[in-house]
Amino acid sequence: MSSTDPAVAPWSARATWIVRGLGIAAALALAGTIWLGLWVTPPDQVQHNLVRLVYIHPPIAWVALYLAFGVAAGSSVLWLWPRTRSRFWDRLAVSAVEVGIVFTALTLVTGSIWGRPTWGVWWAWDARLTSTALLLLLLLGYMAVRRVPADPDSRARRSAVVALVAAVDVPIVHFSVDWWHTLHQGATVLNANLSPTIHGSMAWTLLLGFVAFTLLFAWMLAIRYRVEVLSEQLQDSALEVALRERWAEGKGPLTDPGGALA
């Protein structure tokens, strides 16, 4: 299955360059977003400078929910399906979940920062924050299962099931929380404040923000994947040692095995 040679590089030289390119592109796009967002675009009528958070909060939220979760769920399905099963999908799933946790936490933080001056509280149970908080708990559940010591196959199985159960839950959560809020009078006012009208240079900056964070996600995913491969190689070499010790049980002076030859 996986190579036991510790000197094997996780991927080819060409892939290394692609990943580096991704990192550079992400850095550039982020820099561009920050520059445009902080200096070039105008402040909003109502929210003044606070509106600049719109260039990062929705993109981060989008990455967390659709990209990270989508990749995790899709990889889990591909792992579970016998015909496409391969350790690649398991590694990809755990990488997506870990990076997703970072992005989800950032979504909550930026959402909270945005809400504080507007609503006066650090947290409000609006639709997006509530769903995102639940998403974070689901992702943390995945990592909790991942930490349980088990052989790689069992661990991958359990993780994949958790990812699928959670993935199926996410749209249901969204639906129900949204309904909850459209029925609640107060929420519509809160939501309106967080969705400013976007035009002109703001639209371009927002688009750049989406691109920037998508690139950042892809780069972090690749790096995390590499960490996973290296960690597996480490475990494999530990296994080699354990196997040798096990074989050593069979050689050398033996006491009477099981008393059968007494």
Added chain:
Amino acid sequence: MAPAVHLSTAVCVTGRFPALAGVDLAVAQGEVVVLEGPNGAGKTSVLRVCAGLLPLTGGEGTVLGCDLRHDAPALRRRVGMLGHAAALYDDLTVVENVRFAVRAAGGSLSNVDAVLDRLELGGRVRRTPVGRLSAGQRRRVALAVLVARRPELWLLDEPHAGLDADARVVLGEIVAEVVAQGATVLLASHEPEESWPLADRVVSLVGGRVVEVRHVGATARRPVPPPDTLRAVSGSVHVA
């Protein structure tokens, strides 16, 4: 004839520990093979691998024609295992436990009563919840479950442990009958080979590998597999 069990360089890693470190084993249909070895040698692991319970980390295995990597669930109805711990429901009576197991395996209930009587589990004991039985009786119930299911491959882990002398005799008779009907028996034991008059071969395991295979003079009418299907692992043959 295709072997009932064929393991080739089977490696099995549970957690961080390699329970099996390269096992080669071939058991022909109708054979009785005894696995012996010190504690921790991997005897139970071999049985569990053959039951499809323990996945192979490396190497290959085929049991009753099913590839262990892909078809393990298909094996379950055809294989019966008597393990260390009896998988019985304490709150159900003896007969309920046996009936459940038989129906779960898709068998017929017609011989349940006969089996229970043979193992001295008839009469009032039948209707006693398993949790209230003694350890020896529980072991008999586990054995009854196995016998009533009539599997093609029998995997017995220390079957003599926990059984009194009478039950051991009955077990010996039962094994003789099912082998005559074509079942294959693989058992792990600490007992000396005299306890297993029906054994065809004794396979010694140490450190997760086969170190020796001995023919122990089974009755001539049962075919002995040709030597090239048996392979002791090179380099570490233990001389008795």
Added chain:
Amino acid sequence: MWRDSVLVAGKDLRIELRSRVVLHQVVPVAVLVLVLFAFALGPDRAPMAHAAPGLFWMAVLFASVLAVQRSFALEAPEGARDGLRLSGLDPAGVFLGKTAAVALEMVLLEVVLTAGIVVLYGSHIRSYGSIVVAGLAGTAGLAAAGTLYGALAAGLRVRETLLPFLFLPVAAPVLLAGTRAWQAALGIGVGSAGDPWVRLLLVFAAVYLALGVVIFGPLQEAS
């Protein structure tokens, strides 16, 4: 598959009849939760009656964790976890059977809890039909998702703490929808029809039953 699920459900329920663990331990804990909420919310019945639907479903959620844990604990005396796998039963059948047994136990529990909130909190039931349907749909969904996660956690040493942490976030929509549906049925709060919520509960149940049937087999292969 259906034959195996009937077999497993029958076995689980028969064990419950003999051992009465759910009856003697889970139901009292749920009722105790209702009583403790009364301590927390104060002697005035008005806030309690207002919160009754939510409290009911909270108690149901926690009780379902216990019921699922029991469902898998009875498979594993002396660490013999392999019994179900070795038995040769169809995994989808095992899933449906266990889910059905847990669901039935939960329904009985809910009847007791409903009587509890009527008596303790002074709730008035306006619409029996939607109470029943919402209760059944919510219970089916909880039992399905719970059994799936219960199987995952069974046999792990950390199962007692892992199962609630995994299961409760997934069950959150049931809590939400169940509470809204019951609010409508009890005539509390800014009403709108409870129907959309009942439909959500049905969707949840259908989705998790289907997912469980498909995925229980591959899951069981994890040793």
